[in-house]
Amino acid sequence: MLRLLSFAVFLATWWGAALLAGGEKLPPPPAVLAAIVTEANSGALFFNLGVTLARVALAFTLAMTLGAAIGYLMGRVRLADRLGDPWLILLLNLPALVVIVLAYIWAGLTEVAAIAAIAINKLPLAVVTVREGARALDTALDEMATVFAIPRWRAFRHVILPQLAPYIAAAARSGLSLVWKIVLVAELLGRPNGVGFEIGVAFQLFAA
């Protein structure tokens, strides 16, 4: 109920601002709704949205899988942490735009380049979060698993994974929103379809 109220306040603010600024700069909600309906009817909306979401899903899965594995390794093995840390700092501080541009230059304006660039942007954040989780693992439970000679895979599944779950969930949550934001930039710069590409086209025509 409170959420609904909050959303209503948002709509009202938007509408009020649109009236003040004029429809050219900030179209009011009904105009936007009409545009959505038109795009949906032509099929373009679902096509572009679908293409973008597919890229999000691919890049996200790739980054999370790799990131969780690397993060776990770095949290558990000191040597891996020492070796990986400089790379991690580099990747963490590399601007998304730089990664995307470099990926397109090196691999061409291809789908692979786009997905890889998006995944590389997300990867270090997943590594950092999961590494934190791996560092916080309870050694007392590890000892228990060792004494009772619980096989590695079973111990990982029943002892380690439940402890990592909150960290993986946190990485996934922040990751999904990040990937969604970056995928648009990648599309804008070098893909012939998707939500980002459409925004780019509209921007060039300067039509909101």
Added chain:
Amino acid sequence: MLVDFKFALDAGEVGVFVGPSGCGKSTMLKIVAGLDHDYQGRVARPAGARIGMVFQEPRLLPWRSVDDNVRLAAPKADEQTLSALFAILELTAHRNHFPGELSLGLARRVALARAFAIEPDFLILDEPLTSLDDALVARLRDQITTLVDGRSVTTLLVTHDVDDAIRLGDRLFLLSPRPARIFAELPIRTPRRVRGEAEIAAIRADIVRRTNGNRIERDAS
């Protein structure tokens, strides 16, 4: 931390280490259990021995039920063995509870159930009776006796409580404060079940005498 530490247990025997808190008993257990490799010396465990261990804290998985905690350590245990074990430890009603719902006494018993469920060749108990109330200690001690005697498993138990040591052990090792050293070894010939209060009192007096003797000797040197 530990110096000049040498002891051996016969198969099926319950060895008890008695010593003051913080003298390094838990470290010694970790070494024996193969968890601590930072030592100089030699530990001989029976080849391929299954080890069951009860840590000072129960160390249960909070996200698994009592039943699953035990089954995870002992995947081969059949239902009949498990229900008998849970019955002895009075845990039958708690099988579907989660560790967070249990008192320390109950959690300790789950840890015991887990250690016995694997039908260990070698059982290690680290202060299994500490910080529980007296009535519970007596019950739990009886339960441990029942289980140990029923399976005749070689057991190593560590405690700071002389009474628990005398009632549970076949062979007592008395430890000095840090750096820990075994200053006396005391075999008890009478089986656990038939030890009378008079005998227990006599052994206790003997231990007190030896402990004081050790203290005077240390102070003199």
